Amino acid sequence: MWKIRPKISEKKFDWNFELFFQAAEEFNGTFLFTNDPENNTGKNILGVNPVVVITEDIVEFGNKSVKINPLELIDEILRINNMEMNHPLFLGYLSYDYKDQLEEKGLFAGLQHKKLPQIYFVIYEYYIITENMKKGYAEIVKLNFEFEHKKFNIEKVFNLEIEKNVGGSSKYIGSSLSRDEFKNGVEKIKEYVKQGDIYQANLTREITGTTDIKPTELASRLSQSNPIEFGVFSKINDSYMISTTPERFFRVKDKVLTTSPVKGTIERSKNPVKDKENLQILLNSGKDKAELAMIVDLLRNDMHKICTDDSVFVKDFPMVKKLNNVYHLYSEIEGNLREVNYEKIFKALFPCGSISGCPKVRSCQVIEELEGIGRGAYTGSFGYINFNGNADFNILIRTLFYEKGNISFNVGGGITLLSDPEMEYRETIHKANNIYNAIKMEEIWEERYCLTEK
Amino acid sequence: MKTILLFDNYDSFTYNLYDLLKTVKPDYKIIVKRNKDRELFDIDFDMLVISPGPMTWEETGLLRELFKKKIIPEKIPTLGICLGMQFIAGYYGMSVAEVKEPAHGSQVKIIHSNDSLFNNIPIEFKAVRYNSLGIKKENTANNNIQYIAAEKGTGAIMALKHSTLPFVGLQYHPESFLSEYGKETINNFFEIYVEN
Numbered sequence: 200m201w202k203i204r205p206k207i208s209e210k211k212f213d214w215n216f217e218l219f220f221q222a223a224e225e226f227n228g229t230f231l232f233t234n235d236p237e238n239n240t241g242k243n244i245l246g247v248n249p250v251v252v253i254t255e256d257i258v259e260f261g262n263k264s265v266k267i268n269p270l271e272l273i274d275e276i277l278r279i280n281n282m283e284m285n286h287p288l289f290l291g292y293l294s295y296d297y298k299d300q301l302e303e304k305g306l307f308a309g310l311q312h313k314k315l316p317q318i319y320f321v322i323y324e325y326y327i328i329t330e331n332m333k334k335g336y337a338e339i340v341k342l343n344f345e346f347e348h349k350k351f352n353i354e355k356v357f358n359l360e361i362e363k364n365v366g367g368s369s370k371y372i373g374s375s376l377s378r379d380e381f382k383n384g385v386e387k388i389k390e391y392v393k394q395g396d397i398y399q400a401n402l403t404r405e406i407t408g409t410t411d412i413k414p415t416e417l418a419s420r421l422s423q424s425n426p427i428e429f430g431v432f433s434k435i436n437d438s439y440m441i442s443t444t445p446e447r448f449f450r451v452k453d454k455v456l457t458t459s460p461v462k463g464t465i466e467r468s469k470n471p472v473k474d475k476e477n478l479q480i481l482l483n484s485g486k487d488k489a490e491l492a493m494i495v496d497l498l499r500n501d502m503h504k505i506c507t508d509d510s511v512f513v514k515d516f517p518m519v520k521k522l523n524n525v526y527h528l529y530s531e532i533e534g535n536l537r538e539v540n541y542e543k544i545f546k547a548l549f550p551c552g553s554i555s556g557c558p559k560v561r562s563c564q565v566i567e568e569l570e571g572i573g574r575g576a577y578t579g580s581f582g583y584i585n586f587n588g589n590a591d592f593n594i595l596i597r598t599l600f601y602e603k604g605n606i607s608f609n610v611g612g613g614i615t616l617l618s619d620p621e622m623e624y625r626e627t628i629h630k631a632n633n634i635y636n637a638i639k640m641e642e643i644w645e646e647r648y649c650l651t652e653k
Numbered sequence: 654m655k656t657i658l659l660f661d662n663y664d665s666f667t668y669n670l671y672d673l674l675k676t677v678k679p680d681y682k683i684i685v686k687r688n689k690d691r692e693l694f695d696i697d698f699d700m701l702v703i704s705p706g707p708m709t710w711e712e713t714g715l716l717r718e719l720f721k722k723k724i725i726p727e728k729i730p731t732l733g734i735c736l737g738m739q740f741i742a743g744y745y746g747m748s749v750a751e752v753k754e755p756a757h758g759s760q761v762k763i764i765h766s767n768d769s770l771f772n773n774i775p776i777e778f779k780a781v782r783y784n785s786l787g788i789k790k791e792n793t794a795n796n797n798i799q800y801i802a803a804e805k806g807t808g809a810i811m812a813l814k815h816s817t818l819p820f821v822g823l824q825y826h827p828e829s830f831l832s833e834y835g836k837e838t839i840n841n842f843f844e845i846y847v848e849n
Contacts (some may be wrong), residue, residue: 303687395786396707398757489758492781496666496758496829503668508675513830540779557757558665561707615753616785 248351263406270542284586292319292581302436312575367412375405382620400556403611429593442598463487464529504547506534539588553576658698662706669828688714703737710743730819730846738822752787762805781829
């Protein structure tokens with residue numbers, strides 16, 4: 200196994216997101232942009248020039264490839280290179296479909312979305328780290344490896360000329376579930392809830408289309424379309440993943456594991472009296488609090504598997520996240536990890552209960568039955584792991600996949616006994632509409648009929 | 654050292670129970686086995702805890718077999734939560750069916766009947782329910798089963814015990830972070846049934 204030697208330097212240069220999108224595009228990179236929408240602080244990481252690429256059962260480095268178990272290898276590399284450096288070592292993701300590899304054999308149907316690797320972690324030669332509050336400044340991490348590999352000149356990033364956006368539009372191909380099929384799915388989940396199989400499950404549908412807008416421009420347009428907590432622009436072979444997710448999954452900091460589930464949303468008003476009223480409505484909503492309580496209990500459960508006895512606690516419940524346009528209910532749960540071992544962490548936590556359901560195993564089975572196809576990376580988790588073992592992972596919702604002009608994304612929601620099938624379908628349209636506007640999708644009646652009724 | 658077998662019905666709250674048991678009894682060894690795992694027949698244990706879980710009490714894998722072969726003959730103290738309670742009730746002939754007021758994550762008020770399980774716990778306390786199925790209220794307690802707590806307002810059965818054997822069931826979830834007196838109830842169970 201390899202020793203990796205990092206070298207850190209500082210650089211003054213005038214960066215912006217457009218430049219990082221383009222650098223990721225041109226130099227096979229990944230750009231992660233995190234944000235705390237409440238106070239606009241956030242950290243961004245650009246990784247360029249992949250040197251070590253870990254997928255399902257292969258690691259490629261230099262011109263070699265070796266059969267491996269991906270999460271075991273990640274832990275092994277972390278163990279060998281463990282040092283007090285809070286700088287990124289790996290960027291990458293687990294697809295939702297990878298859950299099958301983390302659970303008992305035979306529990307799941309093995310549905311797979313073929314588009315992207317099921318699991319994908321990369322060690323890049325260079326990381327450029329920036330903070331939203333420190334414009335014009337960046338930290339550069341260069342990793343040195345013991346083996347020969349293709350070298351990169353980082354000056355190329357600093358000197359990059361930003362290409363002009365040229366526009367374009369997108370065309371609709373279809374939805375993996377029709378309106379009727381989706382509504383039947385909602386009914387079926389309610390049946391399952393009534394007969395005691397589950398308490399709630401998330402039902403989603405995949406929308407496919409084509410576009411002539413280039414990926415960097417899609418990223419730029421999508422990233423302006425809604426508040427982002429943890430965005431991704433990643434070039435993976437000939438494909439791209441663009442996420443503008445508002446949800447984090449978990450963080451690890453100095454062996455402390457934190458999750459922060461969000462449930463329940465209400466619009467804000469410019470009228471301060473009405474704004475206060477709306478907040479009270481949200482705080483008094485039994486339905487939202489019950490759903491949040493369920494996911495808090497589920498996350499506590501998953502965290503107990505890997506945390507020391509009696510260390511997992513709910514910091515506060517419920518708390519209110521105040522964004523520009525909406526209020527959310529959320530909670531925060533903390534626990535002390537017995538050890539920082541990512542195979543164990545992902546086996547315990549993945550996939551997140553908020554995008555599967557509760558109880559989780561049975562919910563995932565119901566989802567397989569009703570969605571009929573794999574979800575791919577959608578509702579998986581993208582993030583980074585640092586040399587010192589710290590990490591931050593998101594939940595891949597509001598995520599667009601692009602390959603040679605073909606695009607796809609999923610929309611869905613949590614279905615409970617109180618869900619109304621038509622309203623749940625409309626909710627998916629509202630969620631899709633944000634993306635449609637950003638990617639200039641042609642107007643399709645089935646996907647828009649409820650938008651003018653407001 | 655005493656051992657607890659935590660019988661896991663593929664649930665997402667099993668490890669909350671694990672932690673609750675560990676908090677109350679740090680010296681006990683807890684072994685978690687999923688409900689289809691035949692290895693559970695090879696374990697020597699002093700107490701059984703049946704986790705909540707999906708589906709019905711009759712779809713709990715090897716539980717019925719375990720009950721017949723080991724739990725009843727050896728009179729092993731057993732605590733069933735949610736589905737676990739429904740199993741104890743169903744096993745002794747009570748009917749478990751869809752309830753009128755399903756609840757998933759809601760805090761409700763529980764009123765107990767001063768059974769020793771609730772020693773030193775206020776007569777009324779708050780706890781969380783996650784269930785669509787429950788014991789039909791038309792079931793009057795039979796010779797084997799006694800009701801010891803109900804939900805305020807609806808009267809839904811929230812706790813029961815066997816008349817002669819050391820079996821207790823809770824319909825609500827003492828391991829939820831929004832349930833009160835979970836530790837105290839579990840501690841009472843140990844004192845009455847396991848450590849006497």
